[in-house]
Amino acid sequence: MIHTFKFSEQTQFDLNTITDFNNRCFSIRGNHRQYDAFRFVDNPFASETFDYLYGVEKDGEYIAQMLTMPAPLSLKNTIIPAFWGQDYIVLENYRGEGIGKNLAPFYLGKDYYIAVGFSPKSAVIHQKMGAKKIGYLDFYQKWGSSLHQAKWLLQRLLKISPKEIGDYTFPDTIGHFKRIKKIEDLHLPHLNWNSNTVETLRDKTYFQWRFFYQPNRYFVYQWKDTKDQNATYFVGKPYFYKGVNWLRVVDYRFDIQKKEHFSAILKAAEKLRKKLHLYGILISSSLNVTREELEEQKFLQTKHEVVLTTYPFQHKETNEAHNHFFISFADSDMDMHTNKGEFNFEDKTIKNTM
Structure with missing residues (x-):
């Protein structure tokens, strides 16, 4: 049975799960331990409950996710909470089952989702689910x-x-x-x-x-x-x-x-x-x-x-x-890695193990 969840509402999976999954799915970026800690632990706008991280499991296996990184907007000197969509992926063996579509209402329902860098198909899907074009x-x-x-x-x-x-x-x-x-x-x-x-x-x-x-x-x-x-x-x-x-x-x-x-x-x-x-x-x-x-x-x-x-x-x-x-390159994850896939703030004196 497929189960879609917020990380804040369960205890089976944690940030280690996300890092292992990212290492598997985005191997070009190298080890994700310090990168994931930067986005979701050291991030001063992030809550400790991880209520902005979303996953999917089937029979105990972690098979899909959407991670949103807290980083606010501002207008007229007022802070607006916002969450940048990142690392949205479904394991290849489970694609075509509507898993990503069923995951979308979870993260699109949290105020306020924002993302850049869509494929044409993904942009259409997100717009049908309620996301609006704010610009380019x-x-x-x-x-x-x-x-x-x-x-x-x-x-x-x-x-x-x-x-x-x-x-x-x-x-x-x-x-x-x-x-x-x-x-x-x-x-x-x-x-x-x-x-x-x-x-x-x-x-x-x-x-x-x-x-x-x-x-x-x-x-x-x-x-x-x-x-x-x-x-x-x-x-x-x-x-x-x-x-x-x-x-x-x-x-x-x-x-x-x-x-x-x-x-x-x-x-x-x-x-x-x-x-x-x-x-x-x-x-x-x-x-x-x-x-x-x-x-x-x-x-x-x-x-x-x-x-x-x-x-x-x-x-x-x-x-x-x-x-x-x-906005600029500094937003979302557009300038988080070197050309070699290394996290910009990678500290090579720290072992990348969990």
Whole structure:
């Protein structure tokens, strides 16, 4: 008999079960122990009851799951609980039995589910079950120059290994921005940068967990001249892509009425790229105002990912870009692993056994 459950409502299965299952189903990512602990134990927005984790068992065997990671939204300086859908999978031997469809009402019924990166079929199923389109997240890239593209081809031809990601030294200042090394130095007097835009939460608690969990994995830059409003900022890191190292702008926030601040972010990113001798820039966009600037600056769109949620979004569903929803690579699990599948905060001095 098939039984669908919340982890908070049973004692047979626990986080060890999830880690073993993830190791089996997502072997490309390596051992999941530290990754799962980061998302569901060390996560400051997570409850200890695991009432946001969902599983399916048949005759005592754990055969399917949907994991949702707590990470709030914010609007008009109010925190909105939200849960990012991740690691949704049914063992191959049990597919075609409607298990995933029967699991959906469990996680879609919790306020508020949100996810990005659906297959076309999965997006349709989730929308039929009640999830709404809140917007899109677009991925963009831009080579440093045609010379960098030529060097990239030569490097691949000669099989030259790139510099180790951990060997880069980021400067203390770049353009209008200064590097932030301590949470105390972040200037965030409010929850939101924009009054009528749903934003994924970026308070000091989030920064400590997501970017300062271990040192020198992410590099936070904040606008030098801060006043009464939240400071414009961006978060960058070197990122292995297409066989060479790029600058990835993982996250950023700014007042969308000050478009020149986003231009300043792009200029600072380009200065960083040049200073560190990286091959190009990778960045995401969920806003029309950033999309327009990126395309004007000749960035190439490489992905167009729909974002679905059960949050009662106060705008009509549309395929057009808009300025009502602000997310980035830092949300969900889009920037949790290296190109080799290793968890970004992997501590190799800790044995990956349960």
